[in-house]
Amino acid sequence: MTRDPSRPDEKPFRVSHSRQEILQDLEKLIREGNLLGADRDPAIIDGAEFDRAVIKKKGKGSRFLVRKVPRRSTLLRLWFRLFENAILPCALFDGLSARIHEFEHRETLLLFSRDRILYDAEIFHGEESVGELTLSFASLRDPATGIRGFFSRERLRVVYIEDIHLTAQKSGYASALFRHYERFFHDLGFNQFRLSASLSVGRYYWAKEGFDFSEGTESGKRKAELRTLVRERGLPVREIEIGRLNHAYDFARFRRELRIPVYRDAEGFYSSKADARFREEVSLPLGKAFLLSSAPWEGYKTIYASTPRRTGLVTSRKYLSHRTRRGHVESPGRLRLLGKAIEKGGLRRSLVALSPYVPDLAFLEEIHRAEYLARFRASVRKGEKIFATEDCSISAASFDVALLAAGGVMAGVDAVLNGRVDNAFCAVRPPGHHAGRDAAMGFCFINNVAVGAVYARSVYGVERIFILDWDVHHGNGTQEIFEGDPLTYYCSLHEHPTFCFPGTGRRMERGTGAGSGFTLNLPLRPHTTDAELMETFEREVVPEIERFAPGLIMVSAGFDAHERDPIADLDLTDESFAYMTRRICELADRYCSGRIVSVLEGGYDGTALAASALVHLKTLQGRSRECSSERE
Numbered sequence: 286m287t288r289d290p291s292r293p294d295e296k297p298f299r300v301s302h303s304r305q306e307i308l309q310d311l312e313k314l315i316r317e318g319n320l321l322g323a324d325r326d327p328a329i330i331d332g333a334e335f336d337r338a339v340i341k342k343k344g345k346g347s348r349f350l351v352r353k354v355p356r357r358s359t360l361l362r363l364w365f366r367l368f369e370n371a372i373l374p375c376a377l378f379d380g381l382s383a384r385i386h387e388f389e390h391r392e393t394l395l396l397f398s399r400d401r402i403l404y405d406a407e408i409f410h411g412e413e414s415v416g417e418l419t420l421s422f423a424s425l426r427d428p429a430t431g432i433r434g435f436f437s438r439e440r441l442r443v444v445y446i447e448d449i450h451l452t453a454q455k456s457g458y459a460s461a462l463f464r465h466y467e468r469f470f471h472d473l474g475f476n477q478f479r480l481s482a483s484l485s486v487g488r489y490y491w492a493k494e495g496f497d498f499s500e501g502t503e504s505g506k507r508k509a510e511l512r513t514l515v516r517e518r519g520l521p522v523r524e525i526e527i528g529r530l531n532h533a534y535d536f537a538r539f540r541r542e543l544r545i546p547v548y549r550d551a552e553g554f555y556s557s558k559a560d561a562r563f564r565e566e567v568s569l570p571l572g573k574a575f576l577l578s579s580a581p582w583e584g585y586k587t588i589y590a591s592t593p594r595r596t597g598l599v600t601s602r603k604y605l606s607h608r609t610r611r612g613h614v615e616s617p618g619r620l621r622l623l624g625k626a627i628e629k630g631g632l633r634r635s636l637v638a639l640s641p642y643v644p645d646l647a648f649l650e651e652i653h654r655a656e657y658l659a660r661f662r663a664s665v666r667k668g669e670k671i672f673a674t675e676d677c678s679i680s681a682a683s684f685d686v687a688l689l690a691a692g693g694v695m696a697g698v699d700a701v702l703n704g705r706v707d708n709a710f711c712a713v714r715p716p717g718h719h720a721g722r723d724a725a726m727g728f729c730f731i732n733n734v735a736v737g738a739v740y741a742r743s744v745y746g747v748e749r750i751f752i753l754d755w756d757v758h759h760g761n762g763t764q765e766i767f768e769g770d771p772l773t774y775y776c777s778l779h780e781h782p783t784f785c786f787p788g789t790g791r792r793m794e795r796g797t798g799a800g801s802g803f804t805l806n807l808p809l810r811p812h813t814t815d816a817e818l819m820e821t822f823e824r825e826v827v828p829e830i831e832r833f834a835p836g837l838i839m840v841s842a843g844f845d846a847h848e849r850d851p852i853a854d855l856d857l858t859d860e861s862f863a864y865m866t867r868r869i870c871e872l873a874d875r876y877c878s879g880r881i882v883s884v885l886e887g888g889y890d891g892t893a894l895a896a897s898a899l900v901h902l903k904t905l906q907g908r909s910r911e912c913s914s915e916r917e
């Protein structure tokens with residue numbers, strides 16, 4: 286089973302094996318003394334010592350006897366449940382115990398329990414025993430699928446690293462082994478590879494820090510802890526830096542870079558406070574200091590989920606509190622419906638949840654005039670019902686929510702550019718692409734996608750950014766902001782300005798000054814179909830992305846070009862959105878390591894919006910079928 290890591294879309298080569306072949310292999314492992322059954326759930330033997338002579342594990346107080354080999358029918362049943370017929374037992378054994386660098390596994394054993402299979406090995410470096418490893422394979426009912434999953438018998442197949450001990454100097458081995466395992470289990474079709482939290486080796490030292498949390502309250506708690514620590518220690522950290530942390534991964538990075546003093550006792554335990562016992566001062570990165578001086582914790586870190594690409598979803602309940610007047614098409618209901626569709630579609634678990642943060646106002650002034658932002662804030666604070674134009678309906682929270690929408694895109698950029706996810710979709714509102722440097726219009730106040738692009742350049746040094754805007758309306762605000770900039774390409778597909786708001790975006794608008802040739806407008810006639818759109822996309826958009834070779838692709842993803850949309854007249858279906866998403870994923874793979882940050886703009890038929898955005902998300906995850914383009 287081989288797979289080239291540089292080509293993430295390549296499907297692993299999979300063979301089916303017969304029951305007879307699997308049984309033969311199991312017999313071979315039994316003859317060699319590598320397969321046994323356990324009479325209790327082996328998951329509880331954490332830290333136990335295995336004594337082959339008496340075939341029992343001695344744990345802390347608890348011990349269990351390993352019985353003789355289980356019945357063949359039991360072996361086969363469990364084998365099929367966990368590995369189907371994708372791999373033979375001996376091949377599994379070889380894959381698990383692969384020799385990496387100078388390290389090898391000996392004393393290897395497969396333990397069959399009632400509902401899981403355990404792999405246990407001692408790790409050797411030459412003749413020296415340097416550690417132990419215990420993995421367990423389980424097939425669980427997926428709680429996310431609810432009653433439907435119960436009837437369809439959908440199962441979640443998970444590999445847990447129950448235990449790994451290595452002498453400190455050998456830590457590089459764990460990283461190499463896990464990289465090997467990540468691919469191996471992925472190719473075997475496992476849904477998740479999870480790491481026991483009690484691990485502290487190599488890059489996985491940050492296991493606790495890297496814990497996925499999808500609850501906003503969890504990141505809030507961590508921020509509060511961090512603020513307390515910063516205050517207590519007088520650390521040189523700005524509030525905005527803490528505000529920007531919205532995911533476990535960001536906390537990990539942050540904590541790695543900041544060193545603080547901790548205190549060690551005679552036995553090598555650490556405390557964050559000095560006292561009679563903890564006397565020796567040591568300077569450690571914040572994360573390590575936290576980890577070493579805190580109590581043990583429970584849980585596992587998910588190293589990967591089963592989708593080919595890791596996709597982040599930025600959203601927040603706070604986006605609902607920008608209220609528009611009754612009957613306004615840009616309503617909180619849009620995001621509510623989208624959230625429900627994601628839940629119902631069973632996507633929630635496979636998406637990496639990212640929370641938005643409130644950006645520095647000073648940073649937003651790089652995109653919008655300070656005076657404009659002040660005017661917008663004043664209008665909201667005064668309790669006005671509209672700002673600037675009739676269609677820009679506002680409520681008490683609008684200024685804060687608009688800031689949070691821009692900060693949502695910044696959070697998406699953070700996650701994509703620091704490698705936390707491969708790509709991200711930012712389900713934010715209010716939308717942004719009509720907002721210019723100094724103007725609100727078309728339901729937009731702050732240009733979210735422009736903020737994201739400027740942020741990606743100024744903080745992460747991304748040189749060339751391609752913004753693809755497939756909202757049915759021309760993104761006049763985004764065009765205005767970047768039309769003189771040769772490093773930010775703005776390309777828009779929209780209904781022809783003669784028929785559609787805002788009346789700009791003609792072909793001859795190609796950028797200004799140094800930015801000439803880096804704006805491309807592709808007006809579409811009313812009732813354009815999927816086939817026509819795809820044809821235009823291939824003929825006009827793809828060659829421009831190829832020519833520009835971006836370091837990041839951003840999408841102004843409005844879904845109002847859908848045939849059901851009430852405020853425009855194109856006749857597109859989900860197919861178009863799936864198609865364009867697939868194509869930009871392919872181009873992003875080629876030019877920028879797959880990096881895409883997509884930002885919700887319009888889409889005013891709730892059902893069409895939810896369905897299209899769902900297709901967009903699934904395609905970003907690499908779930909839907911291959912692209913049918915002949916260009917490849």
Ligand SMILES: [Zn+2]
Pocket residue numbers: 756757758843845886887888
């Ligand atoms: Zn629109």
